[in-house]
Amino acid sequence: xxKHKKIAITGGPCAGKTTAMQRLVxxxxxxxxxxxxxxxxxxxxxEGGIKPFGDDACDSLDFQxxxxxxxxxxxxxxxxxxxxxxxxxxxxxxxGMMDSRAYISDEEFALLLDERRLSEMEIMASYDAVxxxxxxxxxxxxxxxxxxxxxxxxxxxxxxxxxxxxxxxWLGHKNVHIIGxxxxxxxxxxxxxxxxxxxxxxxxxxxxxxxxxxxxxxxDEMQNxxxxxxxxxxxxxxxxxxxxxxxRKTSKNGESxxxxxxxxxxxxxxxxxxxxxxxxxQTYQNWRSRTDCEPIKKVRYCFxxxxxxxxxxxFEKPEQLIILETDLTTMSEEIILPxxxxxxxxxxxxxxxxxxxxxxxxxxxQMIKVLKK
Numbered sequence: 001x002x003k004h005k006k007i008a009i010t011g012g013p014c015a016g017k018t019t020a021m022q023r024l025v026x027x028x029x030x031x032x033x034x035x036x037x038x039x040x041x042x043x044x045x046x047e048g049g050i051k052p053f054g055d056d057a058c059d060s061l062d063f064q065x066x067x068x069x070x071x072x073x074x075x076x077x078x079x080x081x082x083x084x085x086x087x088x089x090x091x092x093x094x095x096g097m098m099d100s101r102a103y104i105s106d107e108e109f110a111l112l113l114d115e116r117r118l119s120e121m122e123i124m125a126s127y128d129a130v131x132x133x134x135x136x137x138x139x140x141x142x143x144x145x146x147x148x149x150x151x152x153x154x155x156x157x158x159x160x161x162x163x164x165x166x167x168x169x170w171l172g173h174k175n176v177h178i179i180g181x182x183x184x185x186x187x188x189x190x191x192x193x194x195x196x197x198x199x200x201x202x203x204x205x206x207x208x209x210x211x212x213x214x215x216x217x218x219x220d221e222m223q224n225x226x227x228x229x230x231x232x233x234x235x236x237x238x239x240x241x242x243x244x245x246x247x248r249k250t251s252k253n254g255e256s257x258x259x260x261x262x263x264x265x266x267x268x269x270x271x272x273x274x275x276x277x278x279x280x281x282q283t284y285q286n287w288r289s290r291t292d293c294e295p296i297k298k299v300r301y302c303f304x305x306x307x308x309x310x311x312x313x314x315f316e317k318p319e320q321l322i323i324l325e326t327d328l329t330t331m332s333e334e335i336i337l338p339x340x341x342x343x344x345x346x347x348x349x350x351x352x353x354x355x356x357x358x359x360x361x362x363x364x365x366q367m368i369k370v371l372k373k
Contacts, residue, residue, distance in 0.1 A: 003088040005128045005199060006079065008096030009192070010170065012135030012163025013154045014144050016185060017094060020133065020192045024092055027193055033200075034087045036078050040094040041071040053153070061108050064100045068112055071097050075126070090196070096130065097123045101169035102162060120172070121255045125278055129175045129199050131192055134307070135163040139181030171302045172228030172252060175199075177327070180307045210335055211353065213344040214312070214322035221340035228252070228302040232313075235295045236359050237287055244356045247279070247287050258284040293363040296355060306336040318362050323353065 009017050009024075025035045045051075045066055052063040075093065082089040098120070101109045113119060136144040137159040144156050154162060170176055177195045179188055234248040242265045250257050258279045288295075297316040304310070308326050315321040324341060337343055347353045352361075 002086070003200065004082055004091075005089070006075070006091040006093065006126065007196065007199065008093045008098075008127045008130045008170075009133070010095050010099055010130060010166055011133035011179075012137065012166060013159040014136045014146070015133035015163070016136070016188060016192075017133055019185075020131075020189050021092055021094060023189050023193060024090075024196060028090055028196070032088065034082070034085055034089045036082055036089065036091045038071075038074050038078055038091065038093045041067045041074065042095070044070065061104055061112075064104050064108070065112060065115075068097060068100050068116070071095075071100075072116070072118075090200075093127070096127055096170075098169045098173075099166055102165040119255045121250070121252055121257045124170075124173045125257045127173065129177065129195075130170050130173050131177045131179060131195055132167050132170065133188070133192065134178065134180045135159045136181060138163060140185070143185065167304055168226045171226060171304065172230060173302075174250075176304075176309045178304065178307055178309055182307075209325050209327055209348070210346065211348045212324045212337065213347045213353070214324050214341050215344040216342040217312075217314075217322065218340040218342075222301070222338075225303045225305065225338075225340075230300040230302065232298050232300055233295045234355065234359075235288065235291060235293060236356055237291070246355070247284055249284060256281070293359070296359055296362065303338075305338050308336065310338065312341070315358075318358055321358075323347070 009020060011017055021037055025037060028035050042063075045063070050058055050063065050066060052058050052060050058066070071093075075091075075097070078091050082091055100112065104112075113123075137156040141156055144159065146153065167176075167178070179191050179195070181188065183191070229252070231251040232248060233251075234246050236244055236246045238245040243262065245260070245262045248259050248261065250259070258281055260277050260279050260283075294317055296318075298313045299316070301312040301314070302310070303312070310324060310326050313323045313325070315323075324337070324343070326335060351357060
């Protein structure tokens with residue numbers, strides 16, 4: 001069974017995407033992967049003469065129509081070819097389809113998707129991971145330049161705004177990695193490489209998380225964040241203490257995607273091996289109909305804060321439970337917790353708060369100890 005991964009490399013202007021792309025091609029080609037690179041659609045258009053600025057400027061909405069059409073066509077073509085290859089493949093996208101949202105209004109972006117009969121959920125689900133490289137203008141301003149891209153025109157201030165808007169466009173994706181400028185540039189690129197190693201796994205991608213039990217939320221203060229709200233329903237269909245399988249329905253604004261996921265423990269309590277695949281609604285409903293158990297239900301708020309990507313789960317079943325989780329870049333990474341949350345304590349190593357045990361508590365409380373509140 002060959003591995004096929006599609007990863008969006010995104011971020012603000014002068015973030016290091018071009019360098020990262022080349023290093024990734026060199027690194028993983030040497031490891032036996034067939035690496036495909038999809039160039040940035042907007043740059044292709046502008047270098048070809050279609051520009052949203054200057055003489056004979058293209059209307060900004062029309063320009064994003066062309067960007068989205070070109071990006072979609074290229075990704076479909078590369079995916080079709082990659083899936084026919086008799087080898088492990090990686091498709092690296094220099095920006096992805098959601099990036100267009102950073103350059104037009106939400107209403108205009110919704111119009112473009114409607115014209116193409118696409119949904120945000122479908123687009124998000126088509127990428128296995130998103131790696132956001134923070135612009136050099138934020139944290140490494142001495143290295144910010146427009147000289148290495150002849151169609152880049154943003155000032156440092158404009159680059160910072162566009163960086164944030166680009167990241168906000170991807171909020172809600174299940175697997176976002178933020179690579180900032182806290183280290184040297186070479187170390188920044190190495191973090192990108194290491195992130196993709198984790199995604200590819202041996203044989204699966206590794207999941208590294210920290211979890212915290214939340215006592216209270218200041219909802220007024222939380223509304224100042226750019227939030228993506230998802231409704232999640234999940235059921236476990238097989239499993240034991242070291243491995244479990246679940247099906248999940250994820251909904252946003254009435255649109256839903258479905259997945260089947262297997263998680264395995266490793267020797268480290270912080271690391272779990274995860275593999276996941278997209279399934280259709282009928283497959284989900286078929287599995288759903290085979291059990292009388294109650295699914296776990298929760299509302300998930302996705303947001304970025306202090307250069308970290310967070311998921312805040314407010315549970316409907318089981319009731320009165322709120323959990324904050326974040327993925328680490330390194331095991332020693334310091335966590336800056338959001339100001340609008342009152343944290344009770346960390347539960348990373350408390351296995352009673354794993355979804356499989358919450359599910360058992362909800363449906364078979366006699367099987368496990370009652371959770372300590």
